[in-house]
Amino acid sequence: xxEYLKKARGGRVVQTPFLEADALDELRRLAKQEGIRLESFGxxxxxxxxxxxxxxxxxxxxxxxxxVVWLRFEGDLEALEDRLRGLLEPGLMGDLEETAAGFxxxxxxxxxxxxxxxxxxxxxxxxxQLPKTRERSRSxxxxxxxxxxxxxxxxxxxxTYFALGVKAGKVKLRGKTAAAKDELSxxxxxxxxxxxxxxVRKVLGQTKRGNLKLEVEVHR
Numbered sequence: 001x002x003e004y005l006k007k008a009r010g011g012r013v014v015q016t017p018f019l020e021a022d023a024l025d026e027l028r029r030l031a032k033q034e035g036i037r038l039e040s041f042g043x044x045x046x047x048x049x050x051x052x053x054x055x056x057x058x059x060x061x062x063x064x065x066x067x068v069v070w071l072r073f074e075g076d077l078e079a080l081e082d083r084l085r086g087l088l089e090p091g092l093m094g095d096l097e098e099t100a101a102g103f104x105x106x107x108x109x110x111x112x113x114x115x116x117x118x119x120x121x122x123x124x125x126x127x128x129q130l131p132k133t134r135e136r137s138r139s140x141x142x143x144x145x146x147x148x149x150x151x152x153x154x155x156x157x158x159x160t161y162f163a164l165g166v167k168a169g170k171v172k173l174r175g176k177t178a179a180a181k182d183e184l185s186x187x188x189x190x191x192x193x194x195x196x197x198x199x200v201r202k203v204l205g206q207t208k209r210g211n212l213k214l215e216v217e218v219h220r
Contacts (some may be wrong), residue, residue: 005034044106048157078141150200173191
């Protein structure tokens with residue numbers, strides 16, 4: 001974190017690789033303390049992994065450096081994730097989402113070049129392939145059905161951030177204030193103040209790694 005801040009202190013525009021939500025939250029806090037502006041880009045709506053761009057006050061705006069590509073792959077979400085991790089550095093991999101006919105991946109120009117050289121034939125995602133920002137259904141993979149786990153993954157925020165909201169009494173499940181360890185079931189709606197609502201449409205089953213695959217619908 002300090003490396004990016006040090007470069008930004010000199011008035012430069014500084015771009016990070018893809019960061020996990022917790023790391024991005026911490027960088028945003030530190031940048032705010034120093035008066036450095038920060039914009040984050042995930043490529044996909046509600047993305048958990050995002051790229052941060054730090055820039056000085058006199059620059060009005062910065063461009064989105066991410067690229068969203070569509071991939072055809074014979075296998076499931078976890079199998080493709082394993083393949084991509086063998087090709088791409090962690091900082092080049094944003095969120096990966098399954099669609100009806102393939103997969104959407106957020107990456108950076110360097111990642112796009114690596115995928116092309118590996119023969120995966122990434123195609124720029126068409127506007128109609130991209131999910132809507134404020135209301136969408138998608139599949140997510142989680143280790144458990146705990147409120148803090150599903151809420152963080154579904155809303156695209158860090159688990160620490162979501163857990164703080166739960167602790168503050170800002171999250172409700174089945175009409176009552178939720179606890180982090182409460183578990184969701186099919187048909188449950190999670191209401192999170194400031195984030196929106198999340199409905200567990202279906203538990204699709206267990207993955208090869210023992211995680212759970214869910215279909216969720218998020219309203220912001």
